[in-house]
Amino acid sequence: MAKAKTQFVCQNCGTVHTRWAGKCDGCGEWNTIIEDDPLGGIGGGPGKTPKKGRAVALTTLSGETEEAPRVQTGISELDRVTGGGFVRGSAVLVGGDPGIGKSTLLMQAAAALSRRGHRIIYVSGEEAVAQVRLRAQRLGAASTDVLLAAETNVEDILATLAEGKRPDLVIIDSIQTLWSDIVDSAPGTVTQVRTGVQAMIRFAKQTGAAMVLVGHVTKEGQIAGPRVVEHMVDAVLYFEGDRGHHYRILRTVKNRFGPTDEIGVFEMSDKGLREVTNPSELFLGERNTKAPGAAVFAGMEGTRPVLVEVQALVAPTSLGTARRAVVGWDGSRLAMILAVLEAHCGVRLGQHDVYLNVAGGYRISEPAADVAVAAALVSSLTSTPLPVDSVFFGEVSLSGAVRPVSQTAQRLKEAEKLGFARATLPSSSAELPKGRKGLTEIEGLPDLVVQIAGS
């Protein structure tokens, strides 16, 4: 029998290489390739003959359909993001930075479901039973019928789940701790995680239980280790927020049973997560709305919209040469905006110090922030605060023209969801309403329009 060939698997994207390399061709990451068994020791190895196939019945596209049966938590911010509750027989991956509040959110969801008469099993691989209990007490969930286990072995978890409790929903916290006996790789490797997740998904499909899997996110913003897991599950939710702030956002990035552009907003308190039904208040609460020099930028992070405040301070220089300092944006891009303002708009900033800061420690990489930056600069220079309920976006070219940016609709939707009523954006944006309804031209700036939300 041929000796099983070892292969090298990228721990970031799952690409299989025949030999070790420092850099993965698949995703461009360094030092992510390790020796791993891609088949995970299950089935199909060399020397095995595949079983004879069985023909399945083919069917047509028309025919009976039914709404996916769901388990609703009653936590409306969560139910909206899942598209109306967790779907039975499906698997949902909840990703987020360590410490952002995934376990807290899911414990609260488990307690809420249990109070509605659902059978919930919470499997913690990261914390001991005592720790989970302590959190449950803090969240007021201790008196519910949620069943708890601290276990990381896939086979033991499956045996526990199959033991006749017939759960409606199972929470696995987290997939990075899962390990299976049938795989030789070390715990935490792509193969281990993938095998564990596969087993959990199979359990969900067979029993009709909803499966919620928790996954940590790396600093690049991907579910740690295998991206492959994102393809295996039915829905992927991200839980995110700035550690220095109390608000948290739950966002869908994939959903086979619902929309992917909904967000749920929560606030972390000493008694767990509280739903924020009017998120704009929370965001605006942290802003000094009357201060000149602040503009809200409606940005995108990959496929995810983010609203951030751009702050500018323009003051007459006391030194010979004017100072420019930028935090969270590209310094040369700022120089370009200053030059365009000077050359095309008659805004003289040569004798002024300019400081630019992106609030919340964010870093903006998009040129779409140009218009927001320009608005913040002019607002600071003229000591005129910008409208509180307005967001800004659009790319500025050297000729002084404003160019449209991608995903206008998503930016506007996010701004509207967060309570903003107006947006200043390129008039040539493709996704603007055809009849120009709700659009106002800005005098002297033909490249920009103001869109009024909901019209």
Ligand code: TYD
């Ligand atoms: P946790 O749910 O453990 O995060 P994750 O599972 O994503 O790693 O939450 C961790 C943080 O939340 C921790 O720093 C403490 C804070 N927290 C509160 O502020 N209030 C609470 O009631 C709870 C349970 C946690």
Ligand code: MG
């Ligand atoms: Mg946790």
